[in-house]
Amino acid sequence: PDHLSIRNGHLYIGQHDTVDLAEQYGTPCYVSDEERIRQNFLRYNSALREYYNDVQLLYAAKANGNLSVMRVLAKMGAGADVFSSGELHLALLAGMPPEKLLFNGSSKTTEDLELAVDKGVRVSLDSFDELRQLSEVAKRKGKEVEVSFRINPALEVPTHPKIATGLATSKFGIPAGQILDAYKAAMEADNVTPVGMHCHIGSQILDVAPFGKAAEVMVDLAGKITDLGVRLAFIDIGGGLGIPYNRETDKMPTPEEYAKAVMPVFLKGIEKLGIKAQLWVEPGRYLVGDSTILLTKVNSVKKAHKNFVNVDAGFNLLIRPAMYDAYHEVVVANRADEAPVETYTVTGPICETGDILAADRKLPVVADSDIMAVLDAGAYGYSMASQYNSRPRCMEVMVKGEKSAPMRRRESIIDIINTMQKLPWHEE
Numbered sequence: 310p311d312h313l314s315i316r317n318g319h320l321y322i323g324q325h326d327t328v329d330l331a332e333q334y335g336t337p338c339y340v341s342d343e344e345r346i347r348q349n350f351l352r353y354n355s356a357l358r359e360y361y362n363d364v365q366l367l368y369a370a371k372a373n374g375n376l377s378v379m380r381v382l383a384k385m386g387a388g389a390d391v392f393s394s395g396e397l398h399l400a401l402l403a404g405m406p407p408e409k410l411l412f413n414g415s416s417k418t419t420e421d422l423e424l425a426v427d428k429g430v431r432v433s434l435d436s437f438d439e440l441r442q443l444s445e446v447a448k449r450k451g452k453e454v455e456v457s458f459r460i461n462p463a464l465e466v467p468t469h470p471k472i473a474t475g476l477a478t479s480k481f482g483i484p485a486g487q488i489l490d491a492y493k494a495a496m497e498a499d500n501v502t503p504v505g506m507h508c509h510i511g512s513q514i515l516d517v518a519p520f521g522k523a524a525e526v527m528v529d530l531a532g533k534i535t536d537l538g539v540r541l542a543f544i545d546i547g548g549g550l551g552i553p554y555n556r557e558t559d560k561m562p563t564p565e566e567y568a569k570a571v572m573p574v575f576l577k578g579i580e581k582l583g584i585k586a587q588l589w590v591e592p593g594r595y596l597v598g599d600s601t602i603l604l605t606k607v608n609s610v611k612k613a614h615k616n617f618v619n620v621d622a623g624f625n626l627l628i629r630p631a632m633y634d635a636y637h638e639v640v641v642a643n644r645a646d647e648a649p650v651e652t653y654t655v656t657g658p659i660c661e662t663g664d665i666l667a668a669d670r671k672l673p674v675v676a677d678s679d680i681m682a683v684l685d686a687g688a689y690g691y692s693m694a695s696q697y698n699s700r701p702r703c704m705e706v707m708v709k710g711e712k713s714a715p716m717r718r719r720e721s722i723i724d725i726i727n728t729m730q731k732l733p734w735h736e737e
């Protein structure tokens with residue numbers, strides 16, 4: 310990608326030598342490029358707006374919940390798909406207006422529903438129980454709340470089974486046979502008005518055809534829902550466009566191809582119905598995935614069953630390889646122009662065999678104290694990090710032009726200790 314380059318043998322992000330950044334901020338450390346996030350947003354947004362002006366991007370906050378990242382997107386006009394009260398608070402703090410937010414989730418608490426009602430945020434409902442509960446909450450507060458239902462489109466998608474979310478068997482969404490009843494119930498429920506439809510078919514999808522199919526399912530259903538008397542203000546077709554983690558083998562669709570698969574179907578659909586609904590989309594990974602690298606230092610190199618490179622970041626900080634067998638490119642940042650001559654397996658410091666960041670990669674000869682960069686770590690990287698093995702989570706840094714600054718401080722062991730409480734019967 311354009312924001313990564315090799316100069317004087319070192320990997321650069323924007324105008325910054327990653328080896329210097331590692332020295333300045335310490336490792337492990339996530340580094341994001343603000344300009345790249347902007348570019349990604351612009352490209353996605355313009356691809357869709359080529360066809361239709363009433364498109365609203367709702368950034369999937371789960372991909373990267375750093376407030377600075379969300380502020381950048383808020384300034385560009387993004388709203389957010391929030392999946393918890395925490396993400397809702399962050400989106401509002403980042404300056405996203407409530408009308409550009411959708412509170413998603415398949416298992417919301419009463420407190421979640423109360424927060425949505427208090428803040429005037431639309432809710433995407435995932436069950437009849439939730440409809441009843443939300444109606445009760447809104448009634449109690451004397452407020453009105455607008456809703457959509459998350460629809461299960463029952464579509465097979467080509468991605469890792471753990472991130473295919475719209476299968477008939479998945480936990481998300483209202484199944485086909487119950488959708489009209491759900492909208493009827495919502496029309497009858499006190500203090501609730503159905504105004505939208507929502508679905509999400511999965512993540513890291515490498516083919517645009519399923520998105521076109523999903524759009525088709527949604528506009529077909531829109532007809533039936535409109536027939537009930539529902540006035541649809543928005544149709545939200547979720548996120549899910551993948552990115553090329555493996556630049557040699559991944560043939561990833563562009564936002565333009567995505568738009569071409571989705572927009573004509575959507576436009577034809579709403580035209581036929583004679584409605585003027587907004588199109589909402591919820592990209593996460595595409596907007597932030599490639600904007601960020603994870604810098605990690607080599608602690609030791611060991612020749613054993615394999616050539617192991619032991620680095621200071623593991624699945625505590627980037628769980629995608631361990632959890633989804635995900636591929637992330639790794640670069641030896643201080644030997645970025647040396648030829649790959651040895652095969653290495655890059656492993657983290659976690660006490661588990663599965664703590665592998667990259668398996669069997671051809672790299673230049675690696676030595677201790679080298680700096681490695683794990684690429685495309687901006688989506689579902691820090692946001693899925695943990696404190697496993699009592700490891701404090703790392704720092705996040707943003708670069709913009711010549712500037713760089715931390716956007717989240719490194720945790721310390723004190724942060725971890727401070728959440729624990731001594732038991733009264735262990736005092737003295």
Ligand code: LLP
Binds near residue numbers: 413547549592595
């Ligand atoms: N909207 C909804 C309702 C979602 O559930 C998701 C992702 C998105 C939007 C954003 O999808 P994206 O554009 O980022 O593909 N942790 C996994 C990905 C889980 C995605 C869950 N839902 C990973 O690291 O690959």
